[in-house]
Amino acid sequence: MAKKLKQNGDQQTADVVRMSSQEIWQAGLSAFAKAQEEEGKFFSMQLFEERVLRALSSIGVPTSQEVAALNRRIDELTRQVAALSGKPAAVKKPAAVKAQAKPVARARAKTAAK
Known part of the structure; x- marks a missing residue:
């Protein structure tokens, strides 16, 4: 009886290992196929x-x-010109961000229509 249980336990362990290795193999194949697809793109x-x-x-x-x-x-030439002329080079200022216009006309048109 103990031998039979041990054999059943060994068989179950072997089945679990087999299933696990099969899942790992399939995951590897899936990853390989995906890598080939991405390589083409x-x-x-x-x-x-x-x-x-x-x-x-x-x-x-x-x-x-x-x-x-x-x-x-x-930039290099600007610094050289400034050094030769004795005046500091003009510093570029970033362009100011303009505020977007509000849709006032649409709001007025809606209130006038009511």
């Missing part, structure tokens, strides 16, 4: 971005790196 996006970049550069549109380098050069 990523490759398509990279290809699209490369094509757009080539098209923009062929018509002479500067890249963001080129614009940033130009801005750094302008």
Whole structure:
């Protein structure tokens, strides 16, 4: 009787291990399939971005790196001019944010209609 219970216990343990390993295997396959799908999307996006970049550069549109380098050069030249002229360079102020207009006309039209 004890042998039979031990065999049943061993069988149950083996079944649990088998089921667990099968679930892990299926999760791995699912993750692999998802990675392949994402890789395809990523490759398509990279290809699209490369094509757009080539098209923009062929018509002479500067890249963001080129614009940033130009801005750094302008700042450097501004400092040099200020040093040579003896006057402090003008500090750029950020543009003021404009308040959005309120829809007053609509409110008046609604009250007039009542």
